[in-house]
Amino acid sequence: MTVVSSNPDRESLTMTIVCEFDATVDRVWQLWEDPRQLERWWGPPGWPATFERHEFEEGGASRYYMTGPEGERAGGWWRITAIDRPARLEFDDGFADESGEPTDEMPTMRMTVTLDGDDGRTRMTVLARFAAIDDLERVLEMGMEEGMKQALAQIDALL
Numbered sequence: 001m002t003v004v005s006s007n008p009d010r011e012s013l014t015m016t017i018v019c020e021f022d023a024t025v026d027r028v029w030q031l032w033e034d035p036r037q038l039e040r041w042w043g044p045p046g047w048p049a050t051f052e053r054h055e056f057e058e059g060g061a062s063r064y065y066m067t068g069p070e071g072e073r074a075g076g077w078w079r080i081t082a083i084d085r086p087a088r089l090e091f092d093d094g095f096a097d098e099s100g101e102p103t104d105e106m107p108t109m110r111m112t113v114t115l116d117g118d119d120g121r122t123r124m125t126v127l128a129r130f131a132a133i134d135d136l137e138r139v140l141e142m143g144m145e146e147g148m149k150q151a152l153a154q155i156d157a158l159l
Contacts, residue, residue, distance in 0.1 A: 002156050004123075006145055014128060014129050015128045016125060017152060021155060022121055023122055028159070038054065043066035043067075047067065051063070052065070058080055059080065063075075076093065077096045087116070088114050093111045112129070113125070113127075114127075
């Protein structure tokens with residue numbers, strides 16, 4: 001299985017998910033860099049993502065929405081804060097309103113993705129940091145941990 005571990009840590013206000021893939025770091029990096037590949041796994045099964053904007057550069061912005069089984073939409077945004085190709089990506093991740101603009105009604109998290117490779121395999125760590133325990137608890141209650149694990153589990157089929 002792709003997902004090796006998942007750990008919400010209330011003391012440090014983080015959630016960490018670790019995955020392993022039978023692919024090179026460069027190949028796994030492409031799944032973040034290319035919006036058409038990102039769309040194939042970012043949303044959990046049944047909630048595919050559509051990236052309307054994906055400026056994959058420091059200071060760049062992404063806007064996307066996921067479409068549910070009944071046609072409902074859930075919007076999101078990223079603000080990319082750091083890129084160290086192909087080993088590290090940092091971005092602020094939040095929820096968006098119907099027009100695709102960030103909303104402060106829901107928590108924002110700082111995401112850090114690290115890729116480490118050895119012998120054609122890659123270990124990817126996705127770390128989400130929250131500003132407050134209430135923010136972490138809210139997204140956990142919404143099913144974010146399970147949704148992220150399901151989304152990440154789709155990557156193997158793309159590699």
